[in-house]
Every structure is written in C-alpha cells, then in structure tokens.
Amino acid sequence: MTDLADAVVAPPAADPSAVAAPAGTAAPAGPARRDEEPRWLSPVERAAWLRLLAVVELLPGVLDTQLRKDSGFSHFEYQTLAMLSEAPERTLRMTALAERTNATLPRLSHVVTRLAERGLVERAACPTDGRATNVILTDDGWAAVVGAAPGHVRTAREAVLDALSPAQVAALGEIAAQILTRLDPEGRMTDPGA
Amino acid sequence: MTDLADAVVAPPAADPSAVAAPAGTAAPAGPARRDEEPRWLSPVERAAWLRLLAVVELLPGVLDTQLRKDSGFSHFEYQTLAMLSEAPERTLRMTALAERTNATLPRLSHVVTRLAERGLVERAACPTDGRATNVILTDDGWAAVVGAAPGHVRTAREAVLDALSPAQVAALGEIAAQILTRLDPEGRMTDPGA
DNA sequence: CTCCTTTAGTTGACACAACAACTATAGCGC
DNA sequence: GCGCTATAGTTGTTGTGTCAACTAAAGGAG
Numbered sequence A, B: 001m002t003d004l005a006d007a008v009v010a011p012p013a014a015d016p017s018a019v020a021a022p023a024g025t026a027a028p029a030g031p032a033r034r035d036e037e038p039r040w041l042s043p044v045e046r047a048a049w050l051r052l053l054a055v056v057e058l059l060p061g062v063l064d065t066q067l068r069k070d071s072g073f074s075h076f077e078y079q080t081l082a083m084l085s086e087a088p089e090r091t092l093r094m095t096a097l098a099e100r101t102n103a104t105l106p107r108l109s110h111v112v113t114r115l116a117e118r119g120l121v122e123r124a125a126c127p128t129d130g131r132a133t134n135v136i137l138t139d140d141g142w143a144a145v146v147g148a149a150p151g152h153v154r155t156a157r158e159a160v161l162d163a164l165s166p167a168q169v170a171a172l173g174e175i176a177a178q179i180l181t182r183l184d185p186e187g188r189m190t191d192p193g194a
Numbered sequence C: 001c002t003c004c005t006t007t008a009g010t011t012g013a014c015a016c017a018a019c020a021a022c023t024a025t026a027g028c029g030c
Numbered sequence D: 001g002c003g004c005t006a007t008a009g010t011t012g013t014t015g016t017g018t019c020a021a022c023t024a025a026a027g028g029a030g
Helices: A004-009 A041-071 A075-084 A096-103 A105-119 A138-157 A167-185 B002-007 B043-071 B073-086 B094-101 B106-117 B139-159 B166-183
Strands: A091-093 A121-126 A133-137 B091-093 B123-125 B133-137
Touching: A041 A075, A041 B043, A041 B166, A075 A091, A075 A096, A075 A105, A075 A121, A075 A133, A075 A138, A091 A096, A096 A105, A096 A133, A105 A121, A121 B073, A133 A138, A138 B166, A167 B043, A167 B139, A167 B166, B043 B073, B043 B139, B073 B091, B073 B094, B073 B106, B073 B123, B073 B133, B073 B139, B091 B094, B094 B106, B094 B133, B106 B123, B133 B139
Parallel strands: none
Antiparallel strands: A091 A133, A121 A133, B091 B133, B123 B133
C-alpha cells in the first residue's frame, strides 16, 4: 500500500530532487510560515486515512450494485423511500427529506419526480404552508421498501459487519460518531428530529 | 438518530399493522425459509452501520469541495495525479492507473483526456505493447499535485484524524483493513504492486 | 502464416448530480 | 394593505459517470 499511501497523503517524493521543500515530514530548516506548513501524517495515521478512503470509495458502489440488481433502486432512492417509510403518515416535507438524505433540494426534486412517475411516492401541497410540498410514500412505495430491506441488510453484513469482531463493531460506532462531529456538527443526518 | 437508523436498516415499522411479517427482529412463528429471513441488526450494529453510512455519504463531498476550491481538482482527479506522481518515471499504464484509483477504464480515459487538455498529463504509446497507453505526469501536473497536497492533508486532519484519539486512529486502521478484505479482496486499491 | 480469442483502450449515447435562474408564497415593517 | 425580504421548490443547463459498442494489437491453435 505504499504507493497509494504516499501519493494521496504525502507530497510526491518519487523524484526527490524535484521537490525539496514540501516533501519531508519535518519542517524546513528556515523559519517556516506556519499557515503553509502542514503537519504530515504519521505512518499509523496515514494507514488509517488511506484505508478509510478506500472504504469510502468502494462501499457506495457495493451498495448501489446490490440494490440496483435486486430491487431496481439506487442507494439514494432507497434511502429516500426508507426515510419516508419511517416518517409519521409516511410523509415529509421536501426540505426535511433533503436534510435526512444529505441531498440538495434540486437533486431531491428530480428524484422525487422520477419516483412519482414510478408510482412510489406522491406530491401534495402542504395545507399549512403554501410554499411547501409534502412527499407521501404510496402503498407501492411501502411494499418496495419492505421488499428491498432484507437484501440491503444482508449486504451490510457481508460487506462490513461480519468482517468485524463485536468489539470492533462497537469501536466503529464510536469512531464514526466522533468523525460525524466534524462532518455533520448539527447532526442533520443522524438526528433528524433535533 | 432513530429515524435514520430504523429507516435504512430495519424494515419500515412506523405502521406496524401494515407490515407484520418482515418487520420484526425475530423470525416468524412458522418454519422460516432460511434464505429469505435476514438477521436484523442489533442496536450496536445498527448504530455503527448508520454512522458509517453517514460518513461515507458526507466525506467525499468534503474532500471534493476543499480540493475544488483550493486547487481546482475533483478528488478523483487529485488521486489520479497523485498516483502518477508516485509511479516510476511518473508514468503508468491506463489499466494500472484505473486499478489504483478504483475507476473503470472508460471513466479514466475521459478524465485523462480532460487532464491532458489542461496540460497536466500526456498520453504516450507503450513501446513494448502496442495496445497499451502510458499516461505521464507533466511538470505542470507535478507542480499541481505538490501544491494541492498540503490542503488535502489539512482536510484529512480536520475532518477525520483530529477528531479521534491516537488509539482510535489505530483502531480505525485495523477496522478499515478488515472491511477491505470484503470490499477489495485482491487489495487492488491498497496494494498496487501485488 | 492464418484464424480466433483475449486484452487494452477509445468513443458515443444516455443517466444522473451540481449549480444557477426562476416562480411563488410567507412574514414583517410601516 | 403595500412593499420588501426570506423561504420553499421547480426547472433548465452543464459537467461527469456508466454502459455498450467499437477498434486495434497480442497471443495461441492449427
């Protein structure tokens, strides 16, 4: 994994003569401008980072492929339907749904249009706010989620959970929670109600 | 995080009357067809899975945004250039580069075309195999990677590493390695040489 | 040497996501 | 109640990614 490691995270050093200054882990001899001198990664940090990057790169494809094949949904479509299936009345406002799925409003609007064409969701004007649109999961949509869920869970096991010891699963939960304090400080994806 | 949790991973149970069979964690009363009865996730598993999913969803956007803003690259373009910067002669075959970046050959071909238009890489016929194409990082491309690396490392710290204790970083490395045995059994992304 | 299969890569058509521009309603100040 | 600004969504355009078809060279069987 040396190539990937160095390439992504350290400045390129394959040709050391060409890049003296930014290559090293240590600061240059002279007084460094602090803002521009990054703290390079330690070997342990580098390994963790690169592997996380690989997971982040590969996992979406695995999920997408399984869902597409077994149920005809993209992962994003599945998440959209799943969020609705959990909501009271199986209904959510566009904005609320976009937050929970980490989608922009335009993206969600397009996806909802396509799902509506397939009869899985419906749009309805919000009675209390003329600007808002409610999205409602239809019975067909409900059935589709229920049908797709088992395969999705199986994939989660095969691709991730079953590769880990129980202690590692717990640790992963902790670690991911820590990371999310940076990536999602408001907890929009993890804590919809708040 | 209850909504997200249940929605993605458990079958929808907001309206219990509507979905008796597939909702529960326990097997139905009758003799279950083993292939179709998934093992639902325990609370700990579910929490870990959903948070991992959120990280996987959010991290690419963060990386992309920072690189795009500070250096004008997508994360994939950066990875492509970085791989080349590490390679002997700053040169790689299309196929080798595609493996290291987890790209399909068509995708890489398009990206290389665009990078070549910007003068960052060059195509060259492989002298030993008439079918192959070598991609070479130009001096401009080299300079671009060197310029982009510090910001990328800083983002890696801010978004992930600095949120974790040293022990957690080490644990993350272990866990991600375990997951990659499932996602990437051949180690193509993590072990280019082999 | 010739045919056939496999490998390497490019190209073009289509699908989807990001961004920007636009419409329409709500809510507020006066 | 008039006008302003902010909010909620939709629509169109543009850039990437995926898939399928295609070209071309390498390697093997006869």
